Amino acid sequence: MPAVLQAVLTVLHPLNLFLIGTGVTAGIAVGALPGLTATMAIALLVPFTFGMNVVHALVLLGGIYCGAIYGGSYAAILINTPGTPAAIATTFDGFALARKGHAYRAIVVATIASAVGGLVGVFFLLFLSPPLARASLRFGPPEFFWLTVFGLTIIATISPKSTVKGLIGGAIGLLIGTIGISPIEGNVRFAFRTVALQNGITLIPALIGLFCVPEILDMIASRHHRETAIPYRSQRHMLRRVWRLMARKPMLLLRSSVIGTIIGIVPGAGANIAGMVSYNEAVRVSRQPEKFGEGSIDGITAAEASNNAGVAGSLVPLLTLGIPGAPPAAVLLGALLLKGMRPGAELFTVHAPITYTFMFSLVIANIALLPLGLMLGKAASKVVTGLPITLLAPLVFFLSVIGSFAIQNNIADVYVMLALGLVGYVGRRVGLQPGPIVLGLILGSMCEQGLVQSILMGRAAGTPLAIFFTRPISIILIGLTVVSAFWPMLARMRQRRTPAIAAAHTHPIVEEKRDA
Amino acid sequence: MRNNRLVALTLIAFGLFAWLESQRYGALSRLFPQVVALALVVLSLVLLAQTFTARARRAEAVRREGRAEAEKPDLRSVGLSVLIMIAWTLLLEPLGFWTASLLAFALLVVTLRTRDQDAAAVWKTVLAGVVLMTAFVLVFRITLRVPLPTGLFW
Numbered sequence: 001m002p003a004v005l006q007a008v009l010t011v012l013h014p015l016n017l018f019l020i021g022t023g024v025t026a027g028i029a030v031g032a033l034p035g036l037t038a039t040m041a042i043a044l045l046v047p048f049t050f051g052m053n054v055v056h057a058l059v060l061l062g063g064i065y066c067g068a069i070y071g072g073s074y075a076a077i078l079i080n081t082p083g084t085p086a087a088i089a090t091t092f093d094g095f096a097l098a099r100k101g102h103a104y105r106a107i108v109v110a111t112i113a114s115a116v117g118g119l120v121g122v123f124f125l126l127f128l129s130p131p132l133a134r135a136s137l138r139f140g141p142p143e144f145f146w147l148t149v150f151g152l153t154i155i156a157t158i159s160p161k162s163t164v165k166g167l168i169g170g171a172i173g174l175l176i177g178t179i180g181i182s183p184i185e186g187n188v189r190f191a192f193r194t195v196a197l198q199n200g201i202t203l204i205p206a207l208i209g210l211f212c213v214p215e216i217l218d219m220i221a222s223r224h225h226r227e228t229a230i231p232y233r234s235q236r237h238m239l240r241r242v243w244r245l246m247a248r249k250p251m252l253l254l255r256s257s258v259i260g261t262i263i264g265i266v267p268g269a270g271a272n273i274a275g276m277v278s279y280n281e282a283v284r285v286s287r288q289p290e291k292f293g294e295g296s297i298d299g300i301t302a303a304e305a306s307n308n309a310g311v312a313g314s315l316v317p318l319l320t321l322g323i324p325g326a327p328p329a330a331v332l333l334g335a336l337l338l339k340g341m342r343p344g345a346e347l348f349t350v351h352a353p354i355t356y357t358f359m360f361s362l363v364i365a366n367i368a369l370l371p372l373g374l375m376l377g378k379a380a381s382k383v384v385t386g387l388p389i390t391l392l393a394p395l396v397f398f399l400s401v402i403g404s405f406a407i408q409n410n411i412a413d414v415y416v417m418l419a420l421g422l423v424g425y426v427g428r429r430v431g432l433q434p435g436p437i438v439l440g441l442i443l444g445s446m447c448e449q450g451l452v453q454s455i456l457m458g459r460a461a462g463t464p465l466a467i468f469f470t471r472p473i474s475i476i477l478i479g480l481t482v483v484s485a486f487w488p489m490l491a492r493m494r495q496r497r498t499p500a501i502a503a504a505h506t507h508p509i510v511e512e513k514r515d516a
Numbered sequence: 517m518r519n520n521r522l523v524a525l526t527l528i529a530f531g532l533f534a535w536l537e538s539q540r541y542g543a544l545s546r547l548f549p550q551v552v553a554l555a556l557v558v559l560s561l562v563l564l565a566q567t568f569t570a571r572a573r574r575a576e577a578v579r580r581e582g583r584a585e586a587e588k589p590d591l592r593s594v595g596l597s598v599l600i601m602i603a604w605t606l607l608l609e610p611l612g613f614w615t616a617s618l619l620a621f622a623l624l625v626v627t628l629r630t631r632d633q634d635a636a637a638v639w640k641t642v643l644a645g646v647v648l649m650t651a652f653v654l655v656f657r658i659t660l661r662v663p664l665p666t667g668l669f670w
Contacts, residue, residue: 217597
């Protein structure tokens with residue numbers, strides 16, 4: 001208890017509060033730029049902490065991590081390009097809402113959801129770290145395989161117009177993900193003697209290309225019919241109005257945050273997958289699933305609460321076992337080791353005051369997201385929505401080029417970004433949306449590794465396929481996969497049978513419009 | 517409907533190519549790509565089959581009606597912009613990041629000028645772009661220490 005009390009007092013020191021605020025602001029700024037991930041934000045800013053003492057360094061880095069994951073929502077909402085991969089699910093409804101002139105409202109929803117999600121995640125981190133970390137260690141290759149299959153079932157949710165086209169998009173993404181060196185045998189696949197392809201397709205340039213370039217070309221194609229990319233409408237008391245709407249569905253916030261924390265804890269899954277799984281669950285449970293993808297507040301809430309809860313989740317296995325739950329947590333591990341702190345029991349005994357200070361600093365960082373996020377969000381939405389398309393389209397392409405290059409200082413990544421962008425544009429024109437392709441690309445390598453390693457394990461045990469269906473966590477994941485895959489179909493059938501019930505449940509946005 | 521048939525046939529060809537190409541790799545390296553290629557072919561066949569149903573014909577009629585009413589997209593500008601974007605990326609190394617970006621940016625702004633933009637408005641947009649791009653290049657080069665290609669110029 002004294003360690004906890006000491007930690008609270010240390011966090012509240014003015015210098016630490018200042019460092020947390022600086023970290024959150026810097027994180028938001030980096031995360032908001034397409035192509036600059038939370039991992040990069042922390043990696044770029046770690047050198048600035050070399051001269052600091054361990055507490056100052058950790059509270060600053062924690063603030064950057066929280067800010068960067070949240071900052072990704074700005075680009076997702078304003079230009080339909082996730083600033084960080086964790087914000088992919090935010091594009092589905094965030095940009096749709098922005099297009100209707102409610103960019104700032106979408107940012108307010110994202111801010112509140114991120115802050116609440118982050119706080120729930122920290123609660124888990126503080127009180128449930130050791131047992132949750134032990135549970136995550138039970139994940140072996142078969143569990144990872146089924147986790148990715150479960151993740152892929154989200155395609156059925158995010159492609160309501162044509163599930164077949166969504167699944168085709170997912171398969172294309174999975175195939176693109178196989179380019180490069182195979183994970184088990186080391187064969188170079190689908191590189192066609194091109195050096196640039198031998199290391200595979202880097203996720204971030206691919207993501208920028210698939211989301212950003214089609215959007216730029218769409219802006220260009222329709223620029224004579226719309227003056228700015230998205231209209232901006234100012235509304236009074238936005239925070240209060242949005243909070244009232246969100247407070248009507250506390251379970252959505254809580255469920256998304258818990259999903260985000262749990263997925264964040266599973267090593268390798270991270271906030272990227274958390275946002276999408278949580279979005280899928282929100283659609284599945286919703287009484288009005290057809291509203292998702294058209295600017296639903298619930299969609300933004302689910303995605304943002306979950307990815308920010310994943311931040312604290314990814315720190316659970318890091319602090320207790322030394323296993324980073326996500327790539328940004330891996331960079332944090334490096335920073336911890338640099339400061340002479342070894343993850344494990346020692347962190348909670350010898351270094352307990354420092355560890356708890358770090359955990360409590362995340363509470364402050366998530367609270368700080370509210371004022372800082374709302375302030376920066378208002379400015380960002382005003383600036384972006386005020387730009388004419390003749391300036392915005394080339395500028396977004398410039399940011400795409402610089403973001404793709406900066407990932408690994410490789411010009412080939414810029415070519416990949418443009419090539420996939422053009423594929424994405426053609427795909428969009430024929431009904432293949434970028435969401436499922438990106439989902440396939442993200443989950444592909446983990447899925448393949450899980451599949452092949454499980455088969456090898458099965459062969460060693462003499463039962464190559466039984467290993468997929470006999471482990472308890474696998475069985476739970478198979479059940480979730482089946483439910484998730486068929487739920488949209490069942491929901492549609494149920495709706496067709498009882499249209500009156502569907503009409504009776506009013507969506508918050510519609511309700512608010514009626515009130516106005 | 518015709519679009520979907522073309523998409524399905526292209527993807528079937530793509531899936532078969534991926535399947536055949538995978539044959540050259542080791543057993544464990546080809547397993548996953550072949551499973552996915554097979555799935556792609558099967559799904560594309562389902563898409564192809566869907567184009568022959570009565571429901572698809574009705575949807576196509578609705579789509580055509582909608583397309584006739586909607587304003588036509590400016591595909592000529594899209595084509596020109598794509599060419600400029602390709603040139604932009606190819607010139608980054610020979611000319612330098614800042615110079616290539618500046619030239620391509622100005623060219624894009626001129627290509628995209630709308631009916632109500634006079635020469636002064638175009639110049640203003642180019643100037644705003646130059647200032648913003650220079651600021652970003654400086655932040656990346658100096659603060660974030662990203663070695664952007666310098667090429668012949670900068």
